[in-house]
Each structure stands twice: as C-alpha cells, then as structure tokens.
Amino acid sequence: MGKLSALTNFVKTRWFAKIKTKEKLTAYQLKMLKRQLAFLKEKSPYFKAMNPQKLSDIPIMDKAVMMENFNALNTVGIDRDKALALAIESERTRDFTPKYGKISVGLSSGTSGHRGLFVISDRERNEWAGTILAKLLPQGHILGHRVAFFLRADNNLYETMNSAALSFSFFDLLKPMEEHFKTLKEFQPTILVAPASVLKEIAKKQEESEFIQPEKIISVAEVLNEADERYIKKAFRKDIIHQVYQCTEGFLGYTCECGKMHLNEDVIYVEKEYVSENRFVPVITDFRRKTQPIIRYRLNDILVESEEKCKCGSPFLAIDKIEGREDDVFLLNGPDGEVKVFADFISRCMVYVEDIENYRVVQLSADEIVIYIDQITDRTKEDTIGEFKRLSGKMNFFLPKISFAPYETTPGKKVKRVERLYKRDQEGLEKV
Ligand SMILES: [Zn+2]
Numbered sequence: 001m002g003k004l005s006a007l008t009n010f011v012k013t014r015w016f017a018k019i020k021t022k023e024k025l026t027a028y029q030l031k032m033l034k035r036q037l038a039f040l041k042e043k044s045p046y047f048k049a050m051n052p053q054k055l056s057d058i059p060i061m062d063k064a065v066m067m068e069n070f071n072a073l074n075t076v077g078i079d080r081d082k083a084l085a086l087a088i089e090s091e092r093t094r095d096f097t098p099k100y101g102k103i104s105v106g107l108s109s110g111t112s113g114h115r116g117l118f119v120i121s122d123r124e125r126n127e128w129a130g131t132i133l134a135k136l137l138p139q140g141h142i143l144g145h146r147v148a149f150f151l152r153a154d155n156n157l158y159e160t161m162n163s164a165a166l167s168f169s170f171f172d173l174l175k176p177m178e179e180h181f182k183t184l185k186e187f188q189p190t191i192l193v194a195p196a197s198v199l200k201e202i203a204k205k206q207e208e209s210e211f212i213q214p215e216k217i218i219s220v221a222e223v224l225n226e227a228d229e230r231y232i233k234k235a236f237r238k239d240i241i242h243q244v245y246q247c248t249e250g251f252l253g254y255t256c257e258c259g260k261m262h263l264n265e266d267v268i269y270v271e272k273e274y275v276s277e278n279r280f281v282p283v284i285t286d287f288r289r290k291t292q293p294i295i296r297y298r299l300n301d302i303l304v305e306s307e308e309k310c311k312c313g314s315p316f317l318a319i320d321k322i323e324g325r326e327d328d329v330f331l332l333n334g335p336d337g338e339v340k341v342f343a344d345f346i347s348r349c350m351v352y353v354e355d356i357e358n359y360r361v362v363q364l365s366a367d368e369i370v371i372y373i374d375q376i377t378d379r380t381k382e383d384t385i386g387e388f389k390r391l392s393g394k395m396n397f398f399l400p401k402i403s404f405a406p407y408e409t410t411p412g413k414k415v416k417r418v419e420r421l422y423k424r425d426q427e428g429l430e431k432v
C-alpha cells in the first residue's frame with residue numbers, strides 16, 4: 001500500500017501534474033489551499049477554534065508557536081510530551097523504528113532555541129518520497145538507478161525508497177570516509193547524494209583517481225557555496241551540481257535541468273518576507289501535510305531570489321541560492337549603528353584568498369570573529385584581513401577583531417561555513 005502510494009505520486013508528479021503557466025499554478029494553489037483549510041477546520045482543534053476564512057487570517061507560525069500549540073494543532077490527537085519522550089528515546093538508542101501508533105516521530109535538528117518535534121504518517125512519507133524521486137531522477141532515464149545516499153543515520157527514508165526499479169545504498173556519515181570510498185567504488189552509484197562538505201571530500205578522492213562515474217550529483221543538507229560547487233563540478237566534469245532544499249518542514253525545492261533552484265510551488269505556497277532587496281525569509285504553507293499541518297510557517301532561512309526567468313520554462317519560483325540561516329547573519333557595529341552582513345559577503349571574502357581550501361567564519365561577539373582555515377600562514381592571514389577590511393569599508397562597519405585557528409570538522413556534523421554564535425535579543429545584547 002505504501003509503495004503503491006509512493007509510485008502513484010511519482011507518476012502524478014512526473015507526467016500529469018506538470019504545471020506550465022503562472023496562471024495555472026495560481027489556480028491550482030488556490031484550490032489546494034481551500035481544500036487544506038477545509039480539512040484543518042474539521043480535524044485540527046487549533047484551526048477549528050480559529051475558524052479562518054482565508055490564509056491571511058492565520059497568524060504566522062514558527063517553531064516556538066508550533067511546539068506550544070502542538071496538541072491542538074495536529075489532526076490525530078498526538079500528545080506532545082509523549083511524542084517527545086519517544087523521539088528522544090529513538091535518538092538515544094539509534095533505533096528509529098518505534099512509532100506513535102501509526103505515526104513516525106522525529107526531532108528537528110535545529111541548532112537554536114526550541115527543539116522541534118515532527119510527526120508524519122506512513123502515507124505522507126511515501127508521498128514525499130515519491131515526489132522527491134519524480135523530481136530528481138534524470139529525465140529520460142528513470143529506471144535502474146543506484147543511489148548512494150550520505151546522511152546521518154536518523155531516519156528510515158532510504159527504506160521507503162528501496163525498490164526493484166531503484167537500489168539505494170545508505171552511507172553513515174559517522175563512519176570513516178576511507179571505508180566509504182571502497183564501498184562507493186564497488187557500488188558504482190549513478191546518483192550521488194551527500195552534504196556539500198562530503199561531496200567535496202569525494203571530489204578530492206576523484207581528482208586523485210577517478211573511481212566513480214555518477215550521472216547526477218546532488219548536494220543536500222548544507223549550503224553549497226560557489227567555490228565548493230566549482231571544485232566538485234571540475235572533479236566530476238559536470239555542468240551542474242544539483243541541490244535539494246529539504247528540511248523536516250518539507251521538501252521545498254530542487255535544481256532543474258538548467259541548473260536553477262526552483263521552489264516546489266505545487267506542494268507548498270510561499271510567502272516572502274524580504275530582508276533586503278532580493279533576499280527573503282520564506283513563510284510556507286504545505287498543501288499536503290495532514291498529520292502535522294505546516295501553515296504559514298516561517299523558516300529560519302534566507303533565500304536569494306533570481307532576477308531572471310529560468311530557461312527551463314517552469315513557472316515555479318526560481319532562486320539563485322539558499323544563503324544560510326537567518327540567525328547566522330553577522331551583526332556588526334558601524335558608525336550608524338548595527339550592520340547586517342549576509343553569509344554570502346563573508347564567503348566571498350574567503351574565496352579570494354589563495355591557498356585556502358576550507359574555512360569557517362564564526363562571529364563570537366559584536367566585535368570579534370574567529371576564522372578557521374586549513375592553511376594558517378602570514379600571507380593567508382594578511383590576505384584574509386585585507387578582504388575583511390575592504391568589505392568593512394564597502395558596507396560601513398568597524399572591522400572586528402579577527403583571530404585565526406586551524407580548520408577541523410566533526411564527522412557527522414553539518415559544516416556551517418558562516419555561523420553566528422553571538423545572539424542578541426530584543427531587550428539588548430546577550431552572549432551565549
Ligand atoms: Zn529551471
């Protein structure tokens with residue numbers, strides 16, 4: 001039954017549900033929104049009490065609001081504390097099979113603030129797997145793929161997707177890469193899926209000796225910056241490194257055949273909260289999530305909108321990049337007050353410095369940053385400081401104190417190239 005609904009969804013997404021014009025998309029979204037609201041007013045105590053007539057009647061929600069109203073929001077009577085206990089137990093034992101009745105329960109891996117709880121039915125998960133497959137399998141060649149999937153071992157998504165038409169091999173990020181290289185060589189994936197930092201390690205190995213020939217390379221879970229993207233492209237001789245934009249809140253976007261990221265507007269309705277001229281924080285409404293509704297849910301991401309229409313002709317919103325988390329935007333002091341410096345500007349400072357392959361830039365306080373690099377020499381330090389000086393002049397902020405430390409990563413942990421540890425609340429400044 002589960003497999004069947006995944007397949008039906010796959011076929012629907014792939015062949016029938018191709019929405020070609022903006023008008024058709026808008027009409028479709030309106031229909032789906034109406035249907036979803038009607039369902040929620042019947043099944044979710046939270047929405048029943050609110051009785052919204054249209055989407056804009058519903059207040060914008062974030063993780064804190066979602067957790068606070070969890071019991072009333074969900075449509076199957078799940079108790080938050082019981083579900084949390086179950087999810088924490090699964091994390092502890094690394095056994096993710098126990099369920100809450102027929103519902104899978106998981107924790108979202110958010111780094112800041114509240115711990116998020118996510119619940120999803122088998123049917124929803126299969127639908128979701130089907131949608132992902134439909135959007136990602138190369139056009140004109142959809143059967144017989146061998147997919148190598150690098151992820152932290154915290155879900156059973158790969159089981160959902162395993163079938164005769166497709167073989168899946170799961171690579172646990174906590175294991176050493178050398179071991180993975182051997183398995184990869186034997187498995188010879190046609191599709192390689194991994195976080196950007198892991199793709200880069202595989203690319204390095206590929207440069208030493210060409211050991212795999214994947215048809216399609218897909219970056220997930222981490223921001224793929226331009227320098228890494230160029231490196232991976234070159235190592236694998238590809239024109240496009242595909243990206244999947246996905247989180248516990250849903251499957252949000254993917255790269256089309258022209259290499260542009262599109263948001264999945266046939267599954268989600270996107271409202272944009274602008275933070276600069278072309279950057280926005282998405283507020284999403286999912287048409288399909290029934291167990292735990294995602295309605296006007298504000299994500300903690302900054303997306304850069306694309307100025308031109310994509311050549312592929314898709315009416316789905318095209319974005320130039322997923323820049324990173326909103327709470328990682330640097331907040332620096334300037335003569336006219338606080339200056340927001342987006343992750344992209346910080347990354348650009350680093351890519352101009354020769355000899356640096358890997359870096360992380362972390363803001364520690366209002367006037368202090370630490371830069372982790374793999375080549376600490378007088379020249380790389382000087383050049384890096386020079387780049388930050390130039391940026392501070394351009395954006396009008398005081399140059400913060402810059403210190404350097406050796407670059408290192410923890411296996412299985414997401415690599416964040418630009419991160420702000422320094423937090424600020426409405427009342428004033430606070431360090432964590
Ligand atoms: Zn496109």
